Amino acid sequence: xxxxxxxxxxxxVLDEGENKCAITMLKLKPxxxxxxxxxxxxxxxxxxxxxxxxxxxxxxSAHPSKTIQTSTESSFISLLTKNTKNIxxxxxxxxxxxxxxxxxxxxxxxxxxxxxxxxxxxxDDETSITCQSVTSKRSRLTSDKRLEANARxxxxxxxxxxxxxxxxxxxxxxxxQQKLSRLSILRIACSYVLVLGALNEIDFSQEQNAYTxxxxxxxxxxxxxxxxxxxxxx
DNA sequence: TAGGCCATCTGGTCCT
DNA sequence: AGGACCAGATGGCCTA
Numbered sequence: 001x002x003x004x005x006x007x008x009x010x011x012x013v014l015d016e017g018e019n020k021c022a023i024t025m026l027k028l029k030p031x032x033x034x035x036x037x038x039x040x041x042x043x044x045x046x047x048x049x050x051x052x053x054x055x056x057x058x059x060x061s062a063h064p065s066k067t068i069q070t071s072t073e074s075s076f077i078s079l080l081t082k083n084t085k086n087i088x089x090x091x092x093x094x095x096x097x098x099x100x101x102x103x104x105x106x107x108x109x110x111x112x113x114x115x116x117x118x119x120x121x122x123x124d125d126e127t128s129i130t131c132q133s134v135t136s137k138r139s140r141l142t143s144d145k146r147l148e149a150n151a152r153x154x155x156x157x158x159x160x161x162x163x164x165x166x167x168x169x170x171x172x173x174x175x176x177q178q179k180l181s182r183l184s185i186l187r188i189a190c191s192y193v194l195v196l197g198a199l200n201e202i203d204f205s206q207e208q209n210a211y212t213x214x215x216x217x218x219x220x221x222x223x224x225x226x227x228x229x230x231x232x233x234x
Numbered sequence: 235t236a237g238g239c240c241a242t243c244t245g246g247t248c249c250t
Numbered sequence: 251a252g253g254a255c256c257a258g259a260t261g262g263c264c265t266a
Contacts, residue, residue, distance in 0.1 A: 141244095141245090145252095146243090146244080148253095149243095149244085149245095149253085150242080150243060150244080152253070152254075153242080153243075153244085153254090153255090154241085154242070154243090156254070156255075157240095157241070157242080158241095161240090161241090181238080181239060181240090182239085182240085183239090235266100236265100236266095237264105237265090237266090238263105238264085238265085238266105239262105239263085239264085239265105240261105240262090240263085240264105241260100241261090241262090241263105242259100242260085242261090243258105243259085243260085244257100244258085244259090245256105245257095245258095246255105246256085246257090246258105247254100247255085247256080247257105248253105248254080248255075248256095249252105249253085249254075249255090250251100250252095250253085250254095
């Protein structure tokens with residue numbers, strides 16, 4: 001199936017016989033979709049994805065300890081930029097660096113007693129006062145809530161990744177060695193929908209142009225070729 | 235080495 | 251009110 005689709009997509013213009021062959025092959029694809037499109041499941045796919053890519057998982061798992069401070073800093077500065085338009089960039093930098101310890105590397109908990117002995121965070125110069133006045137307007141999550149939210153967000157993104165992987169396996173020109181970006185997957189999938197629609201005499205195009213099958217197939221072939229050009233080594 | 239891509243964290247906003 | 255969703259920021263990996 002993959003090989004057949006791959007062969008077909010390397011020919012932009014097909015004659016009648018090849019078209020019939022392509023139609024026959026492409027008609028097999030919806031059957032696969034019908035049988036597989038419900039594979040995605042929050043409870044089943046995500047663990048598989050997590051285990052299928054241990055290198056990335058382990059690599060990314062080491063990420064938070066190294067970047068939480070800078071990430072929080074950037075978010076903090078961007079938040080300050082949003083909320084306090086009268087603060088200059090220089091002041092923002094001063095604020096972020098003057099409180100660069102626990103106050104930035106960890107969330108500021110509402111119910112946590114701020115009996116911090118740290119002289120830096122305890123210093124009540126103008127910048128720290130400004131910082132406190134800004135942070136008091138924000139709704140902070142507790143550490144447990146923050147971790148739970150992070151876990152949910154990871155789960156959500158993992159599901160998204162799993163859905164992309166599932167979609168990638170359904171589109172033509174997918175080989176085991178093929179690596180397509182999410183954007184490429186979406187582009188090819190859109191073109192593929194046009195082809196499937198043409199096969200069933202349904203116009204899925206946004207403009208309702210009623211593309212012919214040849215036009216749809218050409219669009220699909222062009223899309224695949226253009227996306228592969230981005231990936232394939234020269 | 236620059237750029238593309240992705241995972242993760244985070245805070246804000248929307249929805250139920 | 252809590253969870254889902256979203257966007258911004260950041261760093262790591264890979265490739266041309």
